[in-house]
Amino acid sequence: MNINPNVAEVAFLLGETSRATILTSLMDGRFHTASELAFMAAITPQTASFHLSKLIEGNLVNVEKHGRHRYFQLANGEVARILESFLAISPPPEVRSLKQSSQVKLLREARTCYDHLAGKLGVDLTESMLNAGYLEKEVRDFVVTPKGEQFFTDFGLDLCILKRKRRSFSHACLDWSERHHHLAGSLGHGLMTHFFELGWIIQVPSIRAVKVTDKGKVGFKQAFNINV
Amino acid sequence: MNINPNVAEVAFLLGETSRATILTSLMDGRFHTASELAFMAAITPQTASFHLSKLIEGNLVNVEKHGRHRYFQLANGEVARILESFLAISPPPEVRSLKQSSQVKLLREARTCYDHLAGKLGVDLTESMLNAGYLEKEVRDFVVTPKGEQFFTDFGLDLCILKRKRRSFSHACLDWSERHHHLAGSLGHGLMTHFFELGWIIQVPSIRAVKVTDKGKVGFKQAFNINV
DNA sequence: TCCACATTTCGATTATAGTTGTAGTGTCTA
DNA sequence: TAGACACTACAACTATAATCGAAATGTGGA
Known part of the structure; x- marks a missing residue:
């Protein structure tokens, strides 16, 4: 019936505060470790790991293993562009x-x-x-x-x-x-x-x-x- | 702490199958009634109404009252563009x-x-x-x-x-x-x-x-x- | 006025996702 | 080799969102 069914899949991954924080943290283009990202999103490493695995599954994020660290980064520029368009339509409330x-x-x-x-x-x-x-x-x-x-x-x-x-x-x-x-x-x-x-x-x-x-x-x- | 906190807010609205269907249905630029949109998303009018009120609250959708009908449309071209970028990064599986x-x-x-x-x-x-x-x-x-x-x-x-x-x-x-x-x-x-x-x-x-x-x-x- | 219809509101149910503690795997260094 | 550390897997709990039935509101037409 629906020709474009998986629009929601991608948005779903962005539509959660912790994951959104992780993704915006990754917008600097750098690699970040799971611990760093957990720290930034103010969640435990377990939770961060849980979200990161989802983001990888959804092809929004890549991993590189270096020793016992795992470095995460945005999958590609396309993802970064999407995030930027989100920043564009989610303007901060006028009040503050x-x-x-x-x-x-x-x-x-x-x-x-x-x-x-x-x-x-x-x-x-x-x-x-x-x-x-x-x-x-x-x-x-x-x-x-x-x-x-x-x-x-x-x-x-x-x-x-x-x-x-x-x-x-x-x-x-x-x-x-x-x-x-x-x-x-x-x-x-x-x-x-x-x-x-x-x-x-x-x-x-x-x-x-x-x-x-x-x-x-x-x-x-x-x-x-x-x-x- | 986080300067861009409401990225997730917008994505949250897109990250749900029914709402995504409603929004893609609205991408034709036309006004649609709540019933039409409910029909397209295969949900009851109550549920559609629930989602539509959320979309309006999030400034993704506008309403115009004409008699007992309420016509919904995308709030602006910006929103349409975001949706299109979503279509771009959520490619249909190669198989089909x-x-x-x-x-x-x-x-x-x-x-x-x-x-x-x-x-x-x-x-x-x-x-x-x-x-x-x-x-x-x-x-x-x-x-x-x-x-x-x-x-x-x-x-x-x-x-x-x-x-x-x-x-x-x-x-x-x-x-x-x-x-x-x-x-x-x-x-x-x-x-x-x-x-x-x-x-x-x-x-x-x-x-x-x-x-x-x-x-x-x-x-x-x-x-x-x-x-x- | 009454009825039909579009839509919303309310309340209850159900499903599911986010979170964390505990435990486990793998890697680095002393 | 032992221990510290980064990260993940599992399981249980909790919170919350989606859904729909019932009822209410509002509008138009007969």
Whole structure:
């Protein structure tokens, strides 16, 4: 009877808050692990795994196995385009548009991306470290140069500890607002933690944005030559 | 926390078979009544009403009240575009693509649209009746001319009975495959029924398509000057 | 006025999907 | 090899959405 029966199948997969959050999280084009996605959607890993298997079954998401990690990404650009058209017709309620637009602004400026810095600040920092010769860009990773090792150590990071962590040390992470790569991995995490410890940045309540303090402005200028 | 929380809201509305059927039915751009849509989705009017109220609430569908009827249509072109992108990423299974394409072909040729004729046959018929001066086009309706009254009566239709029916007599219906209007309403229904009675058309099993018989080819040529 | 009809509202039932705890598999590192 | 960790499979519970019958509302026509 119905020639287009499976329109609903795809929409069904998008029509659930947890899955929608997972999918929008994947819209940055990066690979994400199941744990990351669970964290972002505020659900347990089991639930995330359950949803991810459904998304894979529905050909919206791909997996790549790397060791004990499983990296998930959107299946193709078509899916991303569909998601974007959804964002287009699901406008934020008028009432809180002012608050929201300022929140988006804050997020674009500087935010945490899982466990490292993203947004303009994250991208600028990475750029600066590349220019200074502390990092070099590989295909999917950044490599710390000898000069960089010296710098990070002087700055107060223990690279040995960071390298011992059971996760990638310094991979590249694509920024949805800036469309540039920024530093992720345990080095990215270590740097961000240190910025928090130094009081250069503070968390903005209830959203993922972070704010650079006055102390931070001076610090970022001196250490990384960045004007915030 | 999440800046784009209501992506899921829209998808949720599409992610259910009955609602998806309703929405795809509305993709022809026409207004449809709740009963029509219930019929198409094979659900009771109560259920259809339930879903339609949700669709209206979600700004995917509009209503216009005309008397005791309520005419539903897609809220805007944006929604139609989203639906089309869905059709794009929910491809029919490869296995039955051949069968499907031939089915689509049949549907484009001639089909029933709720209770009257649509497709190329429906549009050609309407065109022919306009050219012959049996009908005149109004904004949303067709009007039967005196010449037309004579013709329809000679052809074997009882216009008095048709006019007494508690529904619109002869409104214009937009064709999704032909992008032209065709005749609907009780007159459209009466004509189609008569074609069936005369043995000019027969139902194609399991889909909404109809087939013109050899007898019908002669009949349509003589009465309406149409080459099928 | 009364009746027929289109549609909605309400209430109850049924089905199903989302969630999580527990347990298990596989992989990496010390 | 042991233990930490990422992830999945299974099973049970819970929440919620879809469905429909019955009844109500509103409209048009006789």
